[in-house]
Amino acid sequence: MTVTYSSKVANATFFGFHRLLLRWRGSIYKLLYREFVAFVSLYAALSIVYRLILAENEKRYFEKVSLYCDKYAEQIPVTFVLGFYVTLVVNRWWNQFGNLPWPDRLMFLISSVVHGKDERGRLLRRTLMRYVNLTSLIILRSISRAVHKRFPTMDHVVEAGFMTSDERTIYENLKSPHLKYWVPFIWFGNLAAKTRKEGRIRDGIELQLLMNEMNRYRSRCAILFGYDWVGIPLVYTQVVTLAVYTFFFACLIGRQFLDPTQGYPEHELDLYVPVFTLLQFFFYAGWLKVAEQLINPFGEDDDDFEINWCIDRNLQVSLMAVDEMYMNLPKVQKDIYWNDSDLRPPYTAAAADYCIPSFLGSAADKTPMSKIRIRLYCDSPLSRPPHFEEHPSIRCLSSQMKTSHLVL
Template sequence: MTVTYTYRVADARLGTFSQLLLRWKGSIYKLLYCEFLIFVSFYFSISLIYRFTLDENQRLMFEKLALYCNSYAELIPVSFVLGFYVTLVVSRWWGQYESIPWPDRIMNLVSSSVDGKDEYGRLLRRTLMRYTNLLNVLILRSVSTAVFKRFPSIEHVVTAGLMTPEEHKKFDSLNSLHNKFWIPCVWFSNLAVKARNDGRIRDSVLLQGILNEMNTLRSQCGRLYGYDWISIPLVYTQVVTIAVYSFFLACLIGRQFLDPAKKYPGHEMDLYVPVFTFLQFFFYAGWLKVSSKERKWISRISHHGISFFLHSQEGAKKVIRSNPLLVQDASEAETTRWWQSPYCKREPALFHVQSWGRGQEGRCLKGACKWDMLHPLHQLQLLPLHSIPPGAFPPDRLQYPEVSTVLFLKRH
């Protein structure tokens, strides 16, 4: 889980970034403390055995083994292997985030391009956006465990109002062994073309803009599905895990403090606690742990056990064969449970007022002052700025001298 902390370092004062080291939630300490305690316990157990249990001949053999492990442990390319792996995982992690389909742009296009203030015009716009949301749900339930728990079956999607029973029958009538998340894209395109033929969309340029945006969403969904389908090769994970674990297994013996009286190179002092070895464990094991957590953000091991090329070809054949049938059988716009206005009866008489600035209480939340109030409409009095008399508000209560009051009105 990503923990937000930017508001705590917004002022960049002395010691601000140092305070982040004391946070527990989302920290490297919380992520790594179990492995670190195991490593420390093994290290000091071996140290106690060397100091108090072994006889002189056994100590001599252990010291030779420690010198051998310490000299050859550095030959393991931990930095190179781990850096390559973490770069690959982080790039996939950010690419998955950038591939999430956001419906805001297509919502603006549909709202501004599909005309009609009558009931059918409203139904047309809502149906187009319902198909967009249906596309998002179908792809996200395929790649995210959390969304799949919310919609474990298509029946739950129908119950949620994102798909009508008639659309459910058409969806199930298309037999395919592969994911059918792209079907709402076809329904959306057919309905948009029908709206253009009926004159609901003014010209073909607006229609092309809507369809291009839908194709962009379809591409994002395809990339998201590809990230889930094609995971990082298992060999990469095995190589980096073996490299990190074998390095620290060698460090358990090679980084022991030996008897200073024997004057081994690099063992002139007996400090008991290998501080820099523990720091190395934090760096290397921490990066390995972070990369494993980032892989679990949205990707999971795919259940498809066939090759990439054959799977893509079969999916393309299904799309080519099914598109003519879907074009001839375009879905009609229908009402769902979301057709009615979500607002209550008394809501039009209320407005949601948000004001930002310094109030009498002066309470600030995360660097900004905010009050949320509900007032009846007849109690609100909005005055032009020039009609407000000078000195009506104390100067120290104003964030900007030239603006006396800023009110944002919106429905709650």
């Protein structure tokens, strides 16, 4: 659902954003086209009635109403209320993304402090990690419609492997009117304490680190639940929505092109199509649509968070980290810079332009580029830029090595 376009705007180019304007998925056109068609249709209908159906005396009355609506519509503070509202919604949206529960810190810690390569050690690490993922699933299932569609009942949670049948029985036998997302955390704490007694967590400091990290993870889950519970006050949303819709309802009448022969101020032309009013509708109503899409990022809109992907990723990565990768280390070897203190990782020829001198302060002497030592991959499949081919001072010091020092 998330629409990613970072690669399209990696570099600033001439009219660089124009390529984004033609995309449909996640676009303002997809969000707004129904309202836009409705506004244009109502405007055209009123224009036809004014021009072809009303009698002359009725036209004069309509023109007075139109001038009145045009005069006072500008007093509605649409820009003011929309600006504050959208800023609030975007900040709230980004804070929710920043509090998505990622188990990476816990999986690093569990893999480090819960010891034992035997079956018991493996079982303890995987179970602790599964409780962590189960908690986030219970929270996300309660706030995300997409996740709830995937796991509509606890049967689906058990079938997916987040919970065993025995755990489900214990979970459902706990009578509480509140969401029981905290239950797996209690299991986590009790199992961690038991692991400490077994000596697989070697001291109290490691246990404390583990519990502190678990509490940090729990806080993120609770924050997401709080965001879902306490939204932006309804009155604020109502004020913004009414301000936008009232303004454009007034524009339907006030922005009509009136008979130029009547000599009304600013009505010397009859262009039929109110281009700038339509643009104003596109910008203001589109602004409101931005807030409408971002106010709850756990829905099913194009730009909502990919929560189901997060669930899949977190479970797979965390179980691999505490099980398959436990004490699975590569051979420790000397690095290629073992005897070189003045090291510089190599550049491909295509990336050589990015080799710049170190910043030593704005008042320091500038090191000329001709004094910089650049290390290139001699066998790079990338072609050299033109200035490398033409520069007479570039030379490969050792054609037998895969990398060599080049001096500019």
